[in-house]
Amino acid sequence: MxxxxxxxxxxxxxENGKFPKLLYVCDVDQTYTQLPRIMHSHRDIMEIVYIKEGSGYHVIGDKKYKTKKGDVLIYNSSVIHDETANPNTSMSVYCCGMTNLKLKGLPENHLVADDVSYVLHSGEKANEIEVLLNLMCSHIKEDKLGAEEISTYLLCALISLILQIPQENTGLSTSEKSLLADRIKHYIDEHYQEDITLDTIAQSLNISSFYIVHTFKENTGFSPIQYIIRRRIGEAQSLLINTDYSVTQIAGMVGYDNISYFTTLFSKTVGMTPKKYRQFWTKMAK
Known part of the structure; x- marks a missing residue:
């Protein structure tokens, strides 16, 4: 022995030995990952996503990533993220959301600092991570006595394991163009629900429309108008999944007075109408 x-x-x-609170855990197959999950964030919730199979393209905060099997994606609270599966692969993932996470030296509901990569390569820890997530799903699904407590301990083990993965410092750019792109992005994030146009952005920031378009696309990969649409559609997706607001109400809440135009944009961006999208995710939750 x-x-x-x-x-x-x-x-x-x-911090203070206080455990985080697990809110949900998901085992998501290609049926659902084939639909893009456009720009959105979670207030007071931190998410961990583990890619079991396939690959994808993710925007997390100000960073763009090509993601693949074995990657761990960290969505700190209130950090905007955009998820798209590679159409040439069948992507499946585990996902879990939590609150009350407080690690020493980090803001609440943050698992990594903002100056490191939000995508970690699990490497030799991949099997352990996948086992822990699978156990969490199994216990919650079976709904037996003590399932929540067991899953909480598994979550703590998962976090501790992820913290052992080397973190890459991203060395955020502080060039003039990068700082300007951040200003534009911040303005859109604050005002996208309003009647916002390229002209209103230009007037508010006192910068020419041409320079805004050129700088923003160079740094983000999207034009300002494309970014506005994705922010609105992403918020609409969250509202369709998590609330009982009507499609008309949701259209107005994200900045569209014309329900037909909203439905057209949503369908073009996501691949189905808002009504079908809600039915699709409601079916998954059952």
Whole structure:
């Protein structure tokens, strides 16, 4: 027999030894990942996504990533993210959301700092991560006595394991154009629900429309108008999934007074009408 002892000075990563609260865990196959999940964020919720199979393209915060099997994606609270599966592969993922996460030295509901990569390569830890997520799903699905408590401990183990993965410092650019793109993005994020146009952005920031379009697309890959549409459609997706507001109400809430125009844009961006999208995700939740 070999006996192993814990270190006497062992300390939890969690501040004050307080565990995070698991809100949901999902096992998502290609049926659902084939639909893009456009720009959105979660207030007071941090998400972990693990890619089981396939690959995709993800925008998280100000960074763009090509993602693949074995990658761990970190969505800190309130960080905008955009998810698109590679159509040439069948992407499947595990996803879990939590709140009350407080790690030492980081803001609440943040798993990594803002100056490191939001995508971690699991490498040799891939199997352990996948096992933990699979166990979480199984216990919650079976809904037996103690499932929530067991899943909470599994979540803590998952976080501790992820914290062992080397984190890459992204070295955020502070060039004049990058800073301007950040200003434009921040303005759109604050006002996208309003009657916002390229001219209103230009007037508010006192910059020419041409320079705004050129700089923003160079830094983000989207024109300002494309970004506005994706922010609106992404918020609409969240409202369709998580609320009982009518499609007409949701259109107005994200900045569209014309329901027909909203439906056309939504269908073109997501691949189905808002009504069908809601039915699609409602069916998944059952």
């Amino acid at each position: 070999t006996q192993y002892f814990l270190k006497k000075d062992f300390q939890f990563s969690f």
